[in-house]
Amino acid sequence: MKRLILPLAVLVALALAFLPMVGSDTMVQFGINALLLATLAQSWNILGGFGGYVSFGNSVFYGLGTYGTAIAMTNYNLPFGVGLVIGVILAMIGAALVGLPILRLRGPYFAIATLGLNGAMMAIFSNLPIAGSNIGLVLPLARNDAMFYELALGLLVVCTLTVLWISRSRYGMGLIAIREDEDAAGVMGVNATLWKVSALVLASIFTAVAGGIHAYWSTFVDPASAFDSTLNVRMVIMCVFGGPGTVFGPVIGSFVLSAVYEVLAAQISTAAALLFGFVIVLAVVFMPRGLADVVKGGRAISWRYFIRNIRENRL
Amino acid sequence: MSEALLTIEHLNAGYGAVPVLFDLSLTVNPGEIVTLVGSNGAGKTTLLRALSRLIPAQGTLRFNGEDLLPLAPEGAFTRGLVQVPEGRHLFPRMTVEENLAMGAHLRRDKGVAQTLERVYSLFPKMKERRKQLAGNMSGGEQQMCAMGRALMADPKLLMIDEMSLGLAPVIVDDLLAILSDIRAQGIPVLLVEQDVFAAFSVADRAYVMETGRVVREGLVKDLANDPAVVDAYLGAAH
Numbered sequence: 001m002k003r004l005i006l007p008l009a010v011l012v013a014l015a016l017a018f019l020p021m022v023g024s025d026t027m028v029q030f031g032i033n034a035l036l037l038a039t040l041a042q043s044w045n046i047l048g049g050f051g052g053y054v055s056f057g058n059s060v061f062y063g064l065g066t067y068g069t070a071i072a073m074t075n076y077n078l079p080f081g082v083g084l085v086i087g088v089i090l091a092m093i094g095a096a097l098v099g100l101p102i103l104r105l106r107g108p109y110f111a112i113a114t115l116g117l118n119g120a121m122m123a124i125f126s127n128l129p130i131a132g133s134n135i136g137l138v139l140p141l142a143r144n145d146a147m148f149y150e151l152a153l154g155l156l157v158v159c160t161l162t163v164l165w166i167s168r169s170r171y172g173m174g175l176i177a178i179r180e181d182e183d184a185a186g187v188m189g190v191n192a193t194l195w196k197v198s199a200l201v202l203a204s205i206f207t208a209v210a211g212g213i214h215a216y217w218s219t220f221v222d223p224a225s226a227f228d229s230t231l232n233v234r235m236v237i238m239c240v241f242g243g244p245g246t247v248f249g250p251v252i253g254s255f256v257l258s259a260v261y262e263v264l265a266a267q268i269s270t271a272a273a274l275l276f277g278f279v280i281v282l283a284v285v286f287m288p289r290g291l292a293d294v295v296k297g298g299r300a301i302s303w304r305y306f307i308r309n310i311r312e313n314r315l
Numbered sequence: 316m317s318e319a320l321l322t323i324e325h326l327n328a329g330y331g332a333v334p335v336l337f338d339l340s341l342t343v344n345p346g347e348i349v350t351l352v353g354s355n356g357a358g359k360t361t362l363l364r365a366l367s368r369l370i371p372a373q374g375t376l377r378f379n380g381e382d383l384l385p386l387a388p389e390g391a392f393t394r395g396l397v398q399v400p401e402g403r404h405l406f407p408r409m410t411v412e413e414n415l416a417m418g419a420h421l422r423r424d425k426g427v428a429q430t431l432e433r434v435y436s437l438f439p440k441m442k443e444r445r446k447q448l449a450g451n452m453s454g455g456e457q458q459m460c461a462m463g464r465a466l467m468a469d470p471k472l473l474m475i476d477e478m479s480l481g482l483a484p485v486i487v488d489d490l491l492a493i494l495s496d497i498r499a500q501g502i503p504v505l506l507v508e509q510d511v512f513a514a515f516s517v518a519d520r521a522y523v524m525e526t527g528r529v530v531r532e533g534l535v536k537d538l539a540n541d542p543a544v545v546d547a548y549l550g551a552a553h
Contacts, residue, residue, distance in 0.1 A: 170420055170421070173416075173417060173420045174420065176406075176409075177406060177417055177420075180406035180407065180408055180409060181404055181405070181406055181407070183400065183404050184400065184404035184405065184406060186369070186388060187367070187392075187398055187399075187400045187404060188392070188417055188418060188420065188421075188464070188468070189388070189389040189392030189393060189420075189421045189468070190389070190420075190421075191387065191388070191389050
């Protein structure tokens with residue numbers, strides 16, 4: 001089972017690359033959204049899953065990526081690639097500036113401190129003339145969904161490869177040690193501050209690129225959609241649903257949840273959010289360690305696995 | 316005698332504006348087990364924190380011929396000054412094997428597998444339990460695992476904080492015997508203890524601390540007969 005996962009992932013990625021040639025427009029558009037969300041969940045996984053720090057500030061880096069790209073392309077007529085780089089640099093600076101003071105807080109205090117970041121950024125960008133203030137910016141139109149799809153897929157692959165490297169490296173071991181017991185990690189020579197801040201900066205890179213791609217694709221950026229804390233909640237849910245601290249869990253989790261949401265939204269529109277919540281409650285009750293843990297069990301998985309989870313968590 | 320492995324002279328340290336250690340001097344020579352004893356609040360753990368460079372300090376702090384003061388915590392660690400923290404601080408949801416691997420995670424040399432064999436030969440129980448989650452073991456086993464994890468870092472000096480904390484006397488005896496084995500393998504030990512009787516049974520030299528100062532020092536066999544030490548720490552039964 002374990003040896004099969006990597007080749008299988010490569011095959012799936014290759015198959016996905018051919019989707020724009022065979023799939024419908026709706027399919028490709030759904031794909032772009034799902035791939036970008038998977039990238040967001042996967043980059044949240046770096047600090048949240050491996051380091052154990054639940055951040056609600058990752059959507060800020062998404063917003064910085066969208067605005068970096070949008071400002072560069074509309075105000076300075078720079079090409080898309082340059083815009084992406086500017087967005088990434090903005091996000092990395094933001095991550096380092098935010099991370100150094102806030103990552104001193106642990107557990108729930110860190111989560112609470114990050115909660116305020118979206119509001120602060122929204123207020124700042126609503127008053128920046130260069131960012132179009134409250135109205136936002138309209139980017140040049142590029143009608144090329146296939147290109148956006150391949151870009152999003154490529155980004156997800158690079159992000160997942162980075163997480164794969166983390167899971168096997170000295171660096172990742174340090175992050176896991178911080179998650180399990182930060183004091184013990186310090187005693188074992190892990191420079192916790194450096195590890196945590198670099199994990200946040202690493203996550204901000206992929207998050208910002210995803211934001212930039214989305215901005216160019218949707219051709220419109222405004223403060224409310226760029227710094228949207230519900231987007232961050234979705235990253236957390238998708239990552240935790242799939243299996244935090246695993247390599248493929250967040251990707252599978254986001255694909256499954258994106259599909260579930262799409263089906264629910266198409267069938268019953270308004271009540272979709274409610275049912276979506278119900279699906280997540282079920283997931284937390286029956287598979288608290290995420291989809292990846294279920295898959296790891298392979299054929300041995302039976303109803304007993306789910307019963308055991310209920311018992312262990314005293315529900 | 317050649318230069319001591321660890322030399323502390325006129326060390327002052329504390330937390331922020333609160334001084335804890337005053338003009339403290341202590342040495343550890345190669346091949347020694349040195350114990351630092353004293354009651355609650357004497358400053359024993361603070362001294363270890365200063366040695367691990369977790370808190371600022373003034374004075375002389377030399378380890379293996381190098382000045383420790385300008386180093387960051389991971390700098391002291393990679394130079395072989397490794398601590399087993401009070402309360403063990405294992406990674407409870409990781410297996411024994413993974414905990415041991417964490418001890419070696421900053422090492423880049425080829426000897427890690429060899430060290431693991433050595434740790435398993437010192438603690439055969441850890442080899443039996445290597446797939447077990449560290450959090451599910453008894454206190455004594457967890458202490459063994461914590462000591463094994465520190466040894467995996469290939470220390471030049473092993474510092475152990477409150478090794479006997481919360482353990483049954485028979486387990487403490489086992490651990491004390493293992494300390495002698497560790498010394499026999501060429502790794503000196505600085506043992507910080509409240510259980511003076513246990514510490515004196517294995518150490519060569521001892522320092523007695525009270526309110527941030529060293530009040531007595533010397534060979535264990537001399538201190539064990541010192542009336543002041545006997546009265547304060549060893550009780551009338553001794």
